[in-house]
Amino acid sequence: MHILTIGAGGMLGRKLTERLARDGLAGRPVDTLTLVDIVAPDAPVELANKTDCVAADLSAPGTAARLIALRPDVIFHFAAIVSGEAEADFEKGYRINLDGTRDLFEAIRMAHVLDGYCPRVVFASSIAVVGAPLPYPIPDEFHTTPLTSYGTQKAISELLLADYSRHGFFDGIGIRLPTICIRPGLPNKAASGFFSNILREPLVGKPAVLPVPDTIRHWHTSPRSAVGFMIHAATMDLSVLGARRSLSMPGLSATVGEQIEALRRVASEEAVALIRREPDAAITAMCEGWAPGFTATRARELGFVAEDSFDDIIRAHIEDELGDRA
Amino acid sequence: MHILTIGAGGMLGRKLTERLARDGLAGRPVDTLTLVDIVAPDAPVELANKTDCVAADLSAPGTAARLIALRPDVIFHFAAIVSGEAEADFEKGYRINLDGTRDLFEAIRMAHVLDGYCPRVVFASSIAVVGAPLPYPIPDEFHTTPLTSYGTQKAISELLLADYSRHGFFDGIGIRLPTICIRPGLPNKAASGFFSNILREPLVGKPAVLPVPDTIRHWHTSPRSAVGFMIHAATMDLSVLGARRSLSMPGLSATVGEQIEALRRVASEEAVALIRREPDAAITAMCEGWAPGFTATRARELGFVAEDSFDDIIRAHIEDELGDRA
Numbered sequence: 001m002h003i004l005t006i007g008a009g010g011m012l013g014r015k016l017t018e019r020l021a022r023d024g025l026a027g028r029p030v031d032t033l034t035l036v037d038i039v040a041p042d043a044p045v046e047l048a049n050k051t052d053c054v055a056a057d058l059s060a061p062g063t064a065a066r067l068i069a070l071r072p073d074v075i076f077h078f079a080a081i082v083s084g085e086a087e088a089d090f091e092k093g094y095r096i097n098l099d100g101t102r103d104l105f106e107a108i109r110m111a112h113v114l115d116g117y118c119p120r121v122v123f124a125s126s127i128a129v130v131g132a133p134l135p136y137p138i139p140d141e142f143h144t145t146p147l148t149s150y151g152t153q154k155a156i157s158e159l160l161l162a163d164y165s166r167h168g169f170f171d172g173i174g175i176r177l178p179t180i181c182i183r184p185g186l187p188n189k190a191a192s193g194f195f196s197n198i199l200r201e202p203l204v205g206k207p208a209v210l211p212v213p214d215t216i217r218h219w220h221t222s223p224r225s226a227v228g229f230m231i232h233a234a235t236m237d238l239s240v241l242g243a244r245r246s247l248s249m250p251g252l253s254a255t256v257g258e259q260i261e262a263l264r265r266v267a268s269e270e271a272v273a274l275i276r277r278e279p280d281a282a283i284t285a286m287c288e289g290w291a292p293g294f295t296a297t298r299a300r301e302l303g304f305v306a307e308d309s310f311d312d313i314i315r316a317h318i319e320d321e322l323g324d325r326a
Numbered sequence: 327m328h329i330l331t332i333g334a335g336g337m338l339g340r341k342l343t344e345r346l347a348r349d350g351l352a353g354r355p356v357d358t359l360t361l362v363d364i365v366a367p368d369a370p371v372e373l374a375n376k377t378d379c380v381a382a383d384l385s386a387p388g389t390a391a392r393l394i395a396l397r398p399d400v401i402f403h404f405a406a407i408v409s410g411e412a413e414a415d416f417e418k419g420y421r422i423n424l425d426g427t428r429d430l431f432e433a434i435r436m437a438h439v440l441d442g443y444c445p446r447v448v449f450a451s452s453i454a455v456v457g458a459p460l461p462y463p464i465p466d467e468f469h470t471t472p473l474t475s476y477g478t479q480k481a482i483s484e485l486l487l488a489d490y491s492r493h494g495f496f497d498g499i500g501i502r503l504p505t506i507c508i509r510p511g512l513p514n515k516a517a518s519g520f521f522s523n524i525l526r527e528p529l530v531g532k533p534a535v536l537p538v539p540d541t542i543r544h545w546h547t548s549p550r551s552a553v554g555f556m557i558h559a560a561t562m563d564l565s566v567l568g569a570r571r572s573l574s575m576p577g578l579s580a581t582v583g584e585q586i587e588a589l590r591r592v593a594s595e596e597a598v599a600l601i602r603r604e605p606d607a608a609i610t611a612m613c614e615g616w617a618p619g620f621t622a623t624r625a626r627e628l629g630f631v632a633e634d635s636f637d638d639i640i641r642a643h644i645e646d647e648l649g650d651r652a
Contacts, residue, residue, distance in 0.1 A: 152489040163478040
């Protein structure tokens with residue numbers, strides 16, 4: 001099996017690569033792995049001689065066709081610039097997040113017309129396809145009302161994915177990822193960064209800033225579950241999806257206060273004491289427009305699984321990132 | 327005031343032109359009218375010396391920029407190839423219905439960046455943005471799940487319209503038109519043509535074929551109401567829309583049986599006798615996937631008005647098309 005991951009250098013791309021190297025896909029070993037990102041990603045040690053690491057911009061002319069000429073069986077498409085950058089640089093956002101995706105889909109369609117090629121395409125979408133005012137929980141049939149250019153580009157890509165799949169050009173599925181928590185690595189400047197920061201930093205004895213009230217409710221899943229969604233999406237029978245190809249993934253709806261209580265239970269009172277409250281009206285206003293949670297009924301019925309409690313999300317982080325040392 | 331209509335040669339474009347020539351827009355006379363279509367549309371007699379008729383393909387390089395260089399105050403965008411053609415010719419559908427629209431929006435953005443230009447844009451969308459399985463009535467917040475490339479292109483255009491409006495590049499509104507009934511002119515080959523044929527033809531003593539059962543329910547509005555939607559959309563205050571810029575228009579949900587009963591009441595038993603039942607399983611299956619009706623709550627609250635009964639729809643046709651001669 002040949003697997004192509006576009007945007008393989010990001011956090012989820014790297015974790016997916018590790019998982020594929022360890023477990024293969026649906027019990028089948030990976031014969032060839034092509035990892036693409038703006039900067040060439042690292043090859044996993046286990047598959048060093050089966051991996052091709054490519055530095056390329058998906059939206060540059062010819063890139064998509066060159067990748068599809070390899071006829072990968074499964075394509076994971078994570079490539080995107082993030083929400084803040086897509087909002088600030090309108091043209092770049094549309095070029096990378098919309099035209100790049102369309103170029104990829106068009107390259108697959110051309111190959112399909114040529115020789116019947118029809119790969120599995122797993123597209124990383126986002127809860128940013130919805131925007132306030134939002135009900136809680138958000139039903140599967142709620143309309144996409146993005147409040148960012150990033151969310152708009154993801155919502156448009158979902159529509160293209162569905163139409164190309166309906167025409168039989170490829171077998172596609174869109175995975176609407178919750179906010180990933182606990183995001184490993186260093187604190188970043190994303191407005192949503194605090195959801196992870198207030199857990200990740202205290203777990204290793206460092207302070208963290210909380211800019212919003214404890215009552216803010218949001219929708220989370222662990223990196224481990226997110227990778228699990230991608231693997232399941234790549235291997236499940238998609239004929240059950242019909243024409244509705246994008247699914248809101250399961251996750252955990254929790255308030256910041258509930259996150260902190262979980263930290264108290266799983267770690268300690270001392271860890272909680274490292275959270276410093278510095279209210280920020282702008283960040284709070286932004287958060288109030290974000291998705292508080294989804295029913296994710298359809299995805300759950302189709303076998304997508306996420307954590308049931310924030311205690312489990314914190315434990316997954318400790319196991320996967322801290323070598324059980326917290 | 328300068329008004330630009332793209333796709334002005336179609337049935338609705340022509341009726342809108344007649345209405346603008348007769349009534350102006352919001353009590354203001356039309357100073358300049360630019361009418362664009364693949365074949366140059368006719369100028370209305372009343373505005374003959376104020377009208378520029380242009381033959382142009384919106385998706386051809388430079389067309390959009392050339393039209394926007396005129397800095398129209400209000401832009402009506404109807405241009406599209408129809409559902410059947412967009413489904414059969416995938417590339418042409420995306421080129422005309424998606425790229426043409428995006429070219430227009432981009433040309434406006436460029437002008438906005440240059441000199442702050444910010445026109446009103448009224449985009450003709452369609453109930454084809456939704457697809458079965460559908461509830462009845464369909465709420466305003468139901469997701470867009472098109473089952474055709476045409477519907478996909480309209481849904482994508484709605485997302486672009488919302489994002490460009492949110493950024494302040496123009497002041498846009500998307501009008502999701504019901505099926506237009508009674509469509510004037512000759513019977514056409516669209517699968518939905520019978521909804522109009524079974525009324526329009528018997529009203530002038532001609533036979534018509536009904537390919538579906540009387541129980542089929544669908545969502546209709548008259549050409550007169552559709553033009554009214556466009557006029558209202560061009561003149562209302564759009565700040566109340568927030569980020570949700572496309573509205574399902576009001577209409578009349580009726581079964582074919584109810585259409586026929588209205589024909590019996592407004593015309594005669596003899597007219598009804600001209601309808602010949604020739605069941606067609608393929609057309610029936612298609613119809614069962616179409617929208618049975620919308621709540622259209624938001625549009626109604628914002629002052630969009632349609633007929634309350636099929637009797638009124640038939641009477642509007644008699645007044646507007648038959649000079650009261652039925």
